[in-house]
Amino acid sequence: MALRILWASPLPPVRSGVSDYAVELLRPLSGLADVRILTPPGSEGQQELAPDLASLLVPLETTGNPGEIFVAHFGNNPYHRWILEQCRGRRTVAVVHDLVLHHLLVHQFLDVGKDPDAFAAAMGEAHGDSGEALAQARTFGLSGRLDPFLFPALKALLGDCEALICHSEFGRRELLKVFPGTPVLRMKLPVADPGPVDRVKIREKLGISDQEILMMHLGFLTPEKGLAPILGGLAAARGLGINARLLLVGEKAKGVELQAVAETLGLGRAVMSTGWLPWDEMVKAPAAADVGVVLRVPSAGETSAAVVRFLACGTPAAVIARRQFLEWPEEVAPRITPGPSTTAEIARLLSRISKDGDWKARRPAARKFYEDGHTPEQAAKAMVEFLRSLS
Secondary structure: OOOEEEEEOOOOOOOOHHHHHHHHHHHHHHOOOEEEEEOOOOOOOOOOOOHHHHOOEEOOOOOOOOOOEEEEEEOOOHHHHHHHHHOOOOOEEEEEOOOOOHHHHHHHHHHHOOOHHHHHHHHHHHHHHHHHHHHHHHHOOOOOOOHHHHOOOHHHHHOOOOEEEEOOHHHHHHHHHHOOOOOEEEOOOOOOOOOOOOHHHHHHHHOOOOOOEEEEEEOOOOHHHOHHHHHHHHHHHHHOOOOEEEEEEEOOOOOOOHHHHHHHOOOHHHEEEEEOOOHHHHOOHHHHOOEEEEOOOOOOOOOOHHHHHHHHOOOOEEEEOOHHHHHOOOOOOOEEOOOOOHHHHHHHHHHHHHHOOOHHHHHHHHHHHHHOOOOHHHHHHHHHHHHHHOO
16 A cells, blocks of 8 residues: 655745755655655745646645645744644654744744743743743843854744654654654655766856866844854955955845945955846756855754755865754865864865865765765655654
8 A cells, every 4th residue: 555645845936945844755655655745835826836746736725635745844934834734633744854943932922923821831842940030031122142142942842743844863862852752764864866967068158277176155134144154254365365256046035235334345256146046047056066064053953955055066065063063074064163263274174175185086985975875866865764664
């Protein structure tokens, strides 16, 4: 008998990492199981899905079939609030994309529900008296930037789930601490295979010469993703005579005047941006880089799809040296210490690349690491085997 899955996640045109993840994983998954996809609220007639995936869509009010497993995706943003309501009364397996869901809880009970008592009760369920005290303090306007990361609220939202799926060993251990006895699968994070890439041709198209070292960032570059140390490290490296440039791939972050900051630091043409790229170009663009850079601090415990996209193109990616990011081998994911030394470490990394004649030899290792479990086909197989084991 075929495995039956009812899938709930953000979908295009929503621009989020989980939306991309869904599109990339659903195709091979639907070849291994009988999959139906709930249509997110407010998106009827607006889907940007290929016909084969669009044919799997069912109305939001669809009830579950006998034996069907509800695979619900949770991330720490409002795009996932509607999924909370759909979990009631269903046999739910949660895919936990972020180990911090505090912001989602705030959105559910305060931004939308306007119910501080319900928020306090949920925080109490998740964190006991300390959680209730935090909720009460919030009613008086007292909250800190790091509160969500210290009080992630997982138990308040995922307590009724039959099983959990995450994308790092760190995440698996953390979930088992909160939910002892609950089956938890660590499934390597899948991203689409870019296929054969012509690195030389892509660099030529971007205007990057063979003599330049290209550092690349995928997506919005914001203060939380290392804006200051990345630009500062680039400026320091160029001050040492290293011919390095930074390329931002994707849309510009709102409220961040990146080019103005770059000009202030004397970087000028050393900082470039592609703007939005079509999908087939975006997944191949990381091949042009000598090194990617992914420095999110603080982290919500997410596994970075950007890192996997770099590795899929055979490009090493520098990561912040803490928690789940330490699971990447240093050979393909050189580590940057968070804190005051970050800027200097980025400059040293660029200097190291300029002097290391064997740096390009890391590229096959990066690609090999991607091929070991990070393809959508491999992830779909792992998910199906796990869901079958729950029967």
